[in-house]
Amino acid sequence: MSSYMETLGSRAKAASREAVTLSAEERNKGLLFVSEELCHEMDAILLENQKDIHAAEENGMKSSLLDRLLLTEQRITDMAAGLQQIAALEDPVGEVLSMKNRPNGLRIGKRRVPIGVVGIIYESRPNVTADAFGLCFKTGNAVILRGGSDAINSNKAIVHAVKEGLRKAKLPQDLILLVEDTDRETVYEMMKLHDYIDVLIPRGGAGLISSVVQNSTVPVIETGTGNCHIYVDEWADLNMAVDIIENAKTQRTGVCNACESLVIHERAARQVIPMIVNRLKLHQVIIRGDERACAYSEEVLPAQEEDWGTEYLDAIISIKVVDSLEAAVSHINKYNTGHSEAIITENYRNALRFQDEVDAAAVYVNASTRFTDGFEFGFGAEIGISTQKLHARGPMGLEALTTYKYIIFGDGQIRK
Amino acid sequence: MSSYMETLGSRAKAASREAVTLSAEERNKGLLFVSEELCHEMDAILLENQKDIHAAEENGMKSSLLDRLLLTEQRITDMAAGLQQIAALEDPVGEVLSMKNRPNGLRIGKRRVPIGVVGIIYESRPNVTADAFGLCFKTGNAVILRGGSDAINSNKAIVHAVKEGLRKAKLPQDLILLVEDTDRETVYEMMKLHDYIDVLIPRGGAGLISSVVQNSTVPVIETGTGNCHIYVDEWADLNMAVDIIENAKTQRTGVCNACESLVIHERAARQVIPMIVNRLKLHQVIIRGDERACAYSEEVLPAQEEDWGTEYLDAIISIKVVDSLEAAVSHINKYNTGHSEAIITENYRNALRFQDEVDAAAVYVNASTRFTDGFEFGFGAEIGISTQKLHARGPMGLEALTTYKYIIFGDGQIRK
Numbered sequence: 001m002s003s004y005m006e007t008l009g010s011r012a013k014a015a016s017r018e019a020v021t022l023s024a025e026e027r028n029k030g031l032l033f034v035s036e037e038l039c040h041e042m043d044a045i046l047l048e049n050q051k052d053i054h055a056a057e058e059n060g061m062k063s064s065l066l067d068r069l070l071l072t073e074q075r076i077t078d079m080a081a082g083l084q085q086i087a088a089l090e091d092p093v094g095e096v097l098s099m100k101n102r103p104n105g106l107r108i109g110k111r112r113v114p115i116g117v118v119g120i121i122y123e124s125r126p127n128v129t130a131d132a133f134g135l136c137f138k139t140g141n142a143v144i145l146r147g148g149s150d151a152i153n154s155n156k157a158i159v160h161a162v163k164e165g166l167r168k169a170k171l172p173q174d175l176i177l178l179v180e181d182t183d184r185e186t187v188y189e190m191m192k193l194h195d196y197i198d199v200l201i202p203r204g205g206a207g208l209i210s211s212v213v214q215n216s217t218v219p220v221i222e223t224g225t226g227n228c229h230i231y232v233d234e235w236a237d238l239n240m241a242v243d244i245i246e247n248a249k250t251q252r253t254g255v256c257n258a259c260e261s262l263v264i265h266e267r268a269a270r271q272v273i274p275m276i277v278n279r280l281k282l283h284q285v286i287i288r289g290d291e292r293a294c295a296y297s298e299e300v301l302p303a304q305e306e307d308w309g310t311e312y313l314d315a316i317i318s319i320k321v322v323d324s325l326e327a328a329v330s331h332i333n334k335y336n337t338g339h340s341e342a343i344i345t346e347n348y349r350n351a352l353r354f355q356d357e358v359d360a361a362a363v364y365v366n367a368s369t370r371f372t373d374g375f376e377f378g379f380g381a382e383i384g385i386s387t388q389k390l391h392a393r394g395p396m397g398l399e400a401l402t403t404y405k406y407i408i409f410g411d412g413q414i415r416k
Numbered sequence: 417m418s419s420y421m422e423t424l425g426s427r428a429k430a431a432s433r434e435a436v437t438l439s440a441e442e443r444n445k446g447l448l449f450v451s452e453e454l455c456h457e458m459d460a461i462l463l464e465n466q467k468d469i470h471a472a473e474e475n476g477m478k479s480s481l482l483d484r485l486l487l488t489e490q491r492i493t494d495m496a497a498g499l500q501q502i503a504a505l506e507d508p509v510g511e512v513l514s515m516k517n518r519p520n521g522l523r524i525g526k527r528r529v530p531i532g533v534v535g536i537i538y539e540s541r542p543n544v545t546a547d548a549f550g551l552c553f554k555t556g557n558a559v560i561l562r563g564g565s566d567a568i569n570s571n572k573a574i575v576h577a578v579k580e581g582l583r584k585a586k587l588p589q590d591l592i593l594l595v596e597d598t599d600r601e602t603v604y605e606m607m608k609l610h611d612y613i614d615v616l617i618p619r620g621g622a623g624l625i626s627s628v629v630q631n632s633t634v635p636v637i638e639t640g641t642g643n644c645h646i647y648v649d650e651w652a653d654l655n656m657a658v659d660i661i662e663n664a665k666t667q668r669t670g671v672c673n674a675c676e677s678l679v680i681h682e683r684a685a686r687q688v689i690p691m692i693v694n695r696l697k698l699h700q701v702i703i704r705g706d707e708r709a710c711a712y713s714e715e716v717l718p719a720q721e722e723d724w725g726t727e728y729l730d731a732i733i734s735i736k737v738v739d740s741l742e743a744a745v746s747h748i749n750k751y752n753t754g755h756s757e758a759i760i761t762e763n764y765r766n767a768l769r770f771q772d773e774v775d776a777a778a779v780y781v782n783a784s785t786r787f788t789d790g791f792e793f794g795f796g797a798e799i800g801i802s803t804q805k806l807h808a809r810g811p812m813g814l815e816a817l818t819t820y821k822y823i824i825f826g827d828g829q830i831r832k
Contacts, residue, residue: 017749020773100794106783108793115805116775194629198805213610217630219806240828247830333433355823357436359532367522367826376831377524377822378516389531389614389819390635391807403805406793407771410783412656414663415792 005189008144008177009196012117015174016142020114024091026171027138031087034137034165038080038130041161045076048157049126056124056150069124069151079130079158086134089380092398093140107409112402114140116198119190121212123204124148129158132203133176135383139401142175144197146190149182156180191216198403199391203384206311221392221400223384226256226339227311228369231328231354233345234267240366241268241344242275247368248342250283254313256385257340257372261308261318263328266292269321273297280317289319308335325350329357336360338387340369361387361394421605424560424593425612428533431590432558436530440507442587443554447503450553450581451496454546457577458492464573465542472540472566480670485540485567495546495574502550505796508814509556523825528818530556532614535606537628539620540564545574548619549592551799555817558591560613562606565598572596607632614819615807619800622727637808637816639800642672642755643727644785647744647770649761650681654688656782657760658695663784664758666699670729672801673756673788677724677734679744682708685737689713696733705735724751741766745773752776754803756785777803777810 022030038045049071056069092112099109118141120132129145136143147155159178166173179186191200194217201221202212212220230248232241248259264272273296277287281299288303300319307318308331322328332341342364343354351365362372372395374382379397386392392400438446454461465487472485508528515525534557536548545561552559563571575594582589595602607616610633617637618628628636646664648657664675680688689712693703697715704719716735723734724747738744748757758780759770767781778788788811790798795813802808808816 017746017773017775020775102792102794106787214633219635219804221806237828243828244830251831330433357433359433359436360821362822362824364824365826367824367829368831370831371522371824371829372822376518378518388635390637393819394822403809405776406778406788406810408778408780408783408787410781412653412659413783413787414660415667415784415786 002186002189004181005179005186005193008179009117009193011174012142012144012177013196015172016114016116018172019140019142019175022140022171024093026169027091027140028087030137030166030169030171031083031134033169034133034162035080035083035087037161037165037168038076038083038158041157041164042073042076045154045157045161046071046073048153051153052151061150065124069126069154071126071154075127079127082131083134086138086381089138089398091138092402097404104413105411106413109407109409110404111407112399113405115401115403117142117144117196118401119144119146119193119197119200119218121146121187121190121200121202121204121208122148123208124150126151126154126158128203129155129178130162132383133162135381135398135401137175139398141401142177144177144179144190146179146187152180152182188215191218194218201384221384221386221396222388223386224256225311225337225387226258226385227260227309227335227337228257228340228342229261229263229332229336230259230342230344230369231263231332232265232268232272233325233343233347233350234265235347235350236268236272236344237346238268238272238275241272242279244342244344244366244368245276246279246283248370249280249285249317250315251368251370253315255370256311257369258313259317259342259369260310260312261320261335263320263322263331264293265325265328266321266323269293269296273300273319276319284315286316287319288316290321292321293319311337325353329354333357333359338389339385340364340372342367342369361385418602418605420597421595421602421609424595425533425609427590428558428560428593429612431588432530432532434588435556435558435591438556438587440509442585443507443556444503446553446582446585446587447499447550449585450549450578451499451503453577453581453584454492454496454499454574457573457580458489461492461570461573461577462487462489464569467569468567477566481540485542485570487542487570491543495543498547499550502554502797505554505814507554508818513820520829521827522829525823525825526820527823528815529821531817531819533558533560533612534817535560535562535609535613535616535634537562537603537606537616537618537620537624538564539624540566542567542570542574544619545571545594546578548799549578551797551814551817553591555814557817558593560593560595560606562595562603568596568598604631607634610634617800637800637802637812638804639802639812640672641727641753641803642674642801643677643725643751643753644673644675644756645677645679645748645752646675646758646760646785647679647748648681648684648688649741649759649763649766650683651763651766652684652688652760653762654684654691657688658691660758660760660782660784661692662695662699664786665696665701665733666731667784667786669731671786672727673785674729675733675785676726676728677736677751679736679738679747680709681741681744682737682739685709685712689716689735692735700731702732703735704732706737708737709735727753741769745770749773749775754805755801756780756788758783758785777801
């Protein structure tokens with residue numbers, strides 16, 4: 001382990017000890033100072049971002065990635081506004097979740113507290129830098145950020161502004177630490193810093209997330225992979241089904257809560273598949289189906305086994321025809337990634353069974369999977385969408401960045 | 417990966433899918449059938465246990481470990497009674513933790529559900545086999561058990577009885593699976609089964625737990641390491657301090673919530689250290705202190721740096737003298753393991769500051785650390801004591817074996 005990463009870890013831990021003594025008022029004030037400083041340092045940030053953009057262009061980065069890397073005056077203003085919105089959210093820290101008196105007179109309370117040190121590993125989206133800091137700082141945590149090397153100049157400039165804002169608010173500047181050494185080795189070292197980092201949240205593509213899960217000794221919250229299905233039941237309102245499928249597939253294709261696969265009851269298939277094909281054609285969606293699906297429309301191309309497990313993130317969708325609700329649930333539980341699944345049905349019993357038996361973070365009846373999102377769920381913020389089952393599942397708001405401690409008030413109790 | 421472990425994983429996953437369809441009534445009935453079957457197969461279990469005992473004696477196992485391995489008629493009756501007690505506990509599964517209507521008419525509920533497949537890796541305590549099954553089954557999970565190789569015959573016999581009980585109750589027998597191949601390699605394979613196992617809980621010594629944390633790609637809940645401190649504040653009731661220290665150090669020495677280290681304010685030290693020494697002498701406790709502690713009593717031996725970080729699990733305690741509450745908190749936060757910490761004080765402000773600033777699962781004012789326990793906390797059960805911050809912290813009752821899913825009721829909503 002290089003002393004560089006150890007030092008970052010130990011500085012973050014020390015800062016997190018100071019953070020627990022800050023009141024919500026102080027933390028919110030800090031967010032407003034940082035927000036102001038981002039606008040104040042706008043020119044410097046734009047200049048540094050241009051360095052990253054030029055280098056990326058020279059390296060032949062494709063335009064969709066270049067767009068994610070690019071900062072504009074508007075985007076920096078949005079970042080700053082985002083921090084103000086976070087400041088305005090209710091403070092989850094300190095809430096006493098329960099308090100009980102035990103027969104021996106001990107009063108045992110369960111209090112929500114910051115996690116401590118949060119590590120975020122992400123790709124070349126400089127807006128994540130300010131956003132992740134805001135959410136971690138709001139909840140009293142220190143954050144260690146390791147962004148993509150393509151965005152290093154932008155990230156340094158943003159972190160400079162954040163630290164400057166913290167300094168002006170008289171708050172510990174080590175509450176944000178950027179891994180400036182973007183050598184690949186430092187990411188692996190970060191994953192082993194379990195003495196200092198309490199949780200690691202990878203944000204990015206499936207490859208990044210899988211690498212963190214494979215290598216980290218720090219507890220990880222997996223986020224974002226979504227092979228989401230919509231099941232059209234034999235009792236579905238078919239027009240509603242088509243509207244929801246169109247929305248879930250085409251409103252945005254590159255996002256984790258987009259629908260990637262349809263499961264259709266045999267009794268609805270003959271009628272609904274041509275309707276779906278016609279609607280999706282309007283959006284140039286490529287449709288791949290099993291043998292039965294192909295039989296109902298010439299525009300459905302034959303699917304391969306690997307289609308069922310693929311998160312396309314593109315204008316492609318697969319169709320599987322099944323004979324029963326059980327078969328639908330079993331197909332979905334086999335291929336899904338634990339993100340968002342929907343049934344379209346007017347049948348009470350089938351709606352409840354689907355919700356009971358499908359194993360996913362969010363299970364919908366008669367609504368688009370696109371709603372799985374911290375803002376749509378009313379959390380006012382989102383640090384990611386967890387597809388695992390421990391600690392946090394589904395959209396993660398501020399509460400996901402907290403843990404709890406038991407606080408026990410005694411008057412001399414000893415154990416018999 | 418051997419097909420043996422893959423097969424176990426996939427069988428457990430399939431059984432866990434069936435388990436979500438069981439009602440609390442069916443699960444409780446299953447526990448009663450299994451309880452009865454354990455008594456029914458008592459002779460067979462005792463016979464198999466004797467094989468393990470003989471082998472262990474031949475291998476020279478020390479007597480404290482032999483005692484943990486030994487089953488008696490009484491211990492099997494206790495196991496069976498334990499399952500009946502678990503059956504009588506309130507069912508946490510299915511509780512709707514919140515339900516909100518969104519402006520667009522979506523109703524979003526958060527429902528407590530089983531985690532899925534729980535893996536338990538433990539040492540040669542055959543009682544854990546029935547106990548861990550009981551807690552996992554109560555909460556609708558499948559469990560894969562990997563016990564110590566010294567207990568393999570006992571574990572096979574217990575698992576046989578459990579499966580037979582499940583069969584008689586017409587419930588899926590794969591809800592309990594024992595790793596019968598106790599080759600070391602199978603433990604490492606189990607730690608990589610993240611496609612099938614949702615959480616891994618190691619129960620045992622620090623070496624076992626650290627090996628699981630280092631090697632597992634399955635999310636782990638760390639349990640049980642407790643380097644617990646008691647801080648005697650300058651405003652402490654010294655008689656209460658001595659009573660609590662005696663209890664926390666000597667009531668049982670080999671447990672994780674026993675006190676291992678004292679931190680004493682300089683202004684209390686001259687008076688309280690001799691009192692503590694006299695009381696702990698009654699229990700033959702060895703006391704090691706820093707220079708100042710040694711100065712207050714000839715019976716305090718000089719401590720080495722490694723004493724501060726050591727969980728003795730024995731009749732040994734260390735003493736550090738400090739000049740302030742801050743110094744006490746900082747010493748504790750440096751050396752503790754996030755388990756249980758106590759302050760003895762009559763000072764309101766110091767009591768609250770200690771609870772705020774000490775980073776541990778359970779922070780006590782004026783009570784023994786020995787209370788950190790699922791039963792003492794009123795949970796009615798305990799699967800372990802978590803010393804990490806994600807998902808569950810401190811004593812883990814039934815709720816720690818559940819996660820949640822979002823259930824969303826719509827009537828055709830699409831995202832704008």
